[in-house]
Amino acid sequence: MDFSFDVIAHNLPYLLAAARWTLLISVAGMAISIVLGVLLCAARLSSNLALASFARFYISFFRGVPLLVQLLMFFYMLPYVGLDLPAIAAAILATGMCSAAYTAEILRGALQAIPKGQAEAAEALGIPSLALWRRILVPQAIRLGLPSLVNELILLVKVSSLASVVGIAELTRVSQNITGETYRPLEIYVAAAGIYFVINFVLSRFGRMAEKRLQIG
Amino acid sequence: MNTKTPSAATEALISVRNMSKSFKDFEALRDITLDVNRSEVVCLIGPSGSGKSTLLRCLNFLEAYDTGEVRLEGELIGWQEGTAQPRRRVAAGTLRRQRQHIGMVFQQFNLWPHLTALENVAEALIQVKGLGKKAAQDAAMAALTKVHLSDKAQNHPANLSGGQQQRVAIARAIAMEPRVMLFDEPTSALDPELVGEVLTVMKEMAAEGMTMVVVTHEMGFAAHVADRVAFLDKGRLVTLAPPADIFGREPDDPRVRSFLQTYRERNVV
Numbered sequence: 001m002d003f004s005f006d007v008i009a010h011n012l013p014y015l016l017a018a019a020r021w022t023l024l025i026s027v028a029g030m031a032i033s034i035v036l037g038v039l040l041c042a043a044r045l046s047s048n049l050a051l052a053s054f055a056r057f058y059i060s061f062f063r064g065v066p067l068l069v070q071l072l073m074f075f076y077m078l079p080y081v082g083l084d085l086p087a088i089a090a091a092i093l094a095t096g097m098c099s100a101a102y103t104a105e106i107l108r109g110a111l112q113a114i115p116k117g118q119a120e121a122a123e124a125l126g127i128p129s130l131a132l133w134r135r136i137l138v139p140q141a142i143r144l145g146l147p148s149l150v151n152e153l154i155l156l157v158k159v160s161s162l163a164s165v166v167g168i169a170e171l172t173r174v175s176q177n178i179t180g181e182t183y184r185p186l187e188i189y190v191a192a193a194g195i196y197f198v199i200n201f202v203l204s205r206f207g208r209m210a211e212k213r214l215q216i217g
Numbered sequence: 218m219n220t221k222t223p224s225a226a227t228e229a230l231i232s233v234r235n236m237s238k239s240f241k242d243f244e245a246l247r248d249i250t251l252d253v254n255r256s257e258v259v260c261l262i263g264p265s266g267s268g269k270s271t272l273l274r275c276l277n278f279l280e281a282y283d284t285g286e287v288r289l290e291g292e293l294i295g296w297q298e299g300t301a302q303p304r305r306r307v308a309a310g311t312l313r314r315q316r317q318h319i320g321m322v323f324q325q326f327n328l329w330p331h332l333t334a335l336e337n338v339a340e341a342l343i344q345v346k347g348l349g350k351k352a353a354q355d356a357a358m359a360a361l362t363k364v365h366l367s368d369k370a371q372n373h374p375a376n377l378s379g380g381q382q383q384r385v386a387i388a389r390a391i392a393m394e395p396r397v398m399l400f401d402e403p404t405s406a407l408d409p410e411l412v413g414e415v416l417t418v419m420k421e422m423a424a425e426g427m428t429m430v431v432v433t434h435e436m437g438f439a440a441h442v443a444d445r446v447a448f449l450d451k452g453r454l455v456t457l458a459p460p461a462d463i464f465g466r467e468p469d470d471p472r473v474r475s476f477l478q479t480y481r482e483r484n485v486v
Contacts, residue, residue: 122341
């Protein structure tokens with residue numbers, strides 16, 4: 001069987017349409033991941049014992065259970081507690097909440113990598129703690145954590161393919177469907193791989209640009 | 218060395234009374250009493266682990282001393298006045314105000330690497346003194362000029378030598394116009410050929426009448442710039458005397474003698 005570009009050309013519109021769901025899950029997931037990740041990191045570092053242990057529990061749970069299992073739990077178990085989420089919401093929540101655990105740890109690592117003396121210098125000058133965080137700690141944590149954060153976001157795009165198990169017509173699911181109809185797995189999966197790659201390539205370029213802008217010296 | 222005219226009316230700028238500090242079971246400082254007068258340069262010397270840095274860090278409450286008092290111009294630093302036990306810390310805002318008047322320079326410079334030299338100096342002027350951006354930059358530039366670094370204002374710390382970084386750190390502190398400057402081994406992290414430029418700036422500050430407390434291993438600086446030298450050993454203030462009494466003749470105290478011997482062997486003093 002020869003590789004046929006016609007098959008790709010013919011099916012590309014369907015694949016691209018499906019890629020929109022992939023993008024939706026990824027972008028919404030990233031938003032949840034970053035906002036929740038920041039909150040979790042703050043909770044994890046907080047001197048409030050209850051907050052810190054909650055964050056610790058959250059992180060170890062979402063890091064310790066396969067995302068596929070989390071997704072199925074969100075989809076099948078939440079209705080039992082009266083939360084009947086549409087499949088797409090379950091998928092976005094599961095990927096975002098799982099990724100937030102990693103984001104929180106990335107941020108924590110970055111914050112703890114900043115030498116203690118920098119906060120001390122600010123204290124000795126009488127700089128208020130809000131300004132210390134806003135002007136000195138957070139900008140550096142972002143700079144230090146950015147490569148790992150971009151990594152995490154790229155990972156998030158890729159794991160959005162798991163949403164296929166709850167019936168969402170995202171890129172991987174649609175590729176499977178088309179393959180079932182056309183019996184051309186090679187062409188279809190090559191095309192799907194290409195689309196994933198392009199999305200992540202753009203994302204990593206954005207990451208590189210941000211790193212350059214934040215770079216010093 | 219600067220000359221002083223001690224007038225009866227002026228109290229000591231910093232006065233430390235019976236101050237002690239322990240870390241868990243380790244007694245870092247014991248019953249320290251020390252006055253630092255206006256425009257005076259006091260050097261703290263002694264073996265490592267003797268408590269010099271801890272003493273310095275208690276002066277601006279980066280370390281909370283346990284008992285006794287540290288006063289700047291009569292105001293108790295860090296703890297609330299009164300006899301209530303246990304003592305309570307002053308409010309965060311009060312401590313920030315107290316610290317504004319006490320400049321500090323660290324062994325590791327502790328510049329903020331994402332900001333330029335100028336921004337490093339201007340930051341506290343904006344955040345603490347409430348200056349506008351332009352006024353803060355002008356004042357920062359003036360401070361950088363004092364440490365002979367106006368041409369490096371736009372450099373980030375990574376593009377400065379250790380000596381230049383430490384001078385930026387000094388500019389960052391003096392820009393706040395503190396009443397006293399604390400130096401915690403300001404040249405210990407520097408390559409030998411860069412020590413001189415930092416010491417030169419410090420000598421100029423001393424000549425201008427800045428009150429300075431300096432933890433140092435530079436015996437030459439202590440001998441020639443200090444008005445008085447304090448020798449610490451095992452958390453105690455062993456000797457507090459003019460440098461001539463410590464370096465000029467054989468010291469009475471065997472601890473001081475053996476400490477200085479290690480320097481004499483290397484022909485430092």
